[in-house]
Amino acid sequence: MTGTVSAAAAVPLLGSPAKTQEVTQSGARLREPVVTTLRINKQRHELSLDPRTSLLDALRDHAGLTGTKKGCDHGQCGACTVLVDGKRVLSCLSFAVMNDGKDVTTIEGLASRDGKLHPMQQAFIDHDAFQCGYCTPGQIMSAIGCVNEGHAESENDVREYMSGNICRCAAYPNIVAAVLQARGETRGA
Incomplete structure (x- = not known):
């Protein structure tokens, strides 16, 4: 983000010296779609x-x-x-x-075209790893990433590498259990 911001500068437009537009280094105007x-x-x-x-x-x-x-x-x-x-x-x-x-x-x-849930989604259901459900999509996506990165070998690994995902309902033990259940089926899925 810093690189993008530092690349922008106030540059006067030709023909209208009183007006300025933010322009990237490539010359594209920042506010144009x-x-x-x-x-x-x-x-x-x-x-x-x-x-x-x-x-x-x-x-x-x-x-x-x-x-x-x-x-x-x-x-x-x-x-x-x-x-x-x-x-x-x-x-x-x-x-x-x-x-x-x-x-x-x-x-x-994540779910297949025939509606079959991804193994991580099913594991979250099996272990009741959600309560209000608001954080659940992010938790599931992070859990899949955690497994694919090789960071789900133990409960401690899962806790450490999932620590950036907050569950305000505190379903953490159930989330860890779900990740451990689904890790074998999730790798490379």
């Missing part, structure tokens, strides 16, 4: 976005995928966790344009 192509849940989405639009807002407000939750909007709660090219990302801290051409997986993209 940019066409961004995301492959979300294996479907191509071409979105016209303000370059400052977060990936979270692009998913919820422009692609209509509201399963990814907006919690703190500061990267502190994990409710907005999605997978980008298979890695965990806090979508509130990532600009959508930074993900142009990348594969984004949200909670809506």
Whole structure:
């Protein structure tokens, strides 16, 4: 984010010295919509976005995928966790344009076409690893990332590598049990 902000500068427009526009180093105006192509849940989405639009807002407000939750909007709660090219990302801290051409997986993209739940989703149900459910999509996406990163070998591993995902209902023991149950079926799924 710092690199993007430092790349912007107030530059006078030719022909109107009194007006200024924020311009990137490439010359694009910051407030003009940019066409961004995301492959979300294996479907191509071409979105016209303000370059400052977060990936979270692009998913919820422009692609209509509201399963990814907006919690703190500061990267502190994990409710907005999605997978980008298979890695965990806090979508509130990532600009959508930074993900142009990348594969984004949200909670809506986990179940198979015939409706069969992803093993991690089923494990969360089996272990009652949710209460109010608000954090559950981010918890599940983070749990899949945790397993795929090789950080789910023990209860302590799961606790450590899932610590960025807050559950205000304190379903943590059930979440850990769910991750451990699903880890074998989740790897590479």
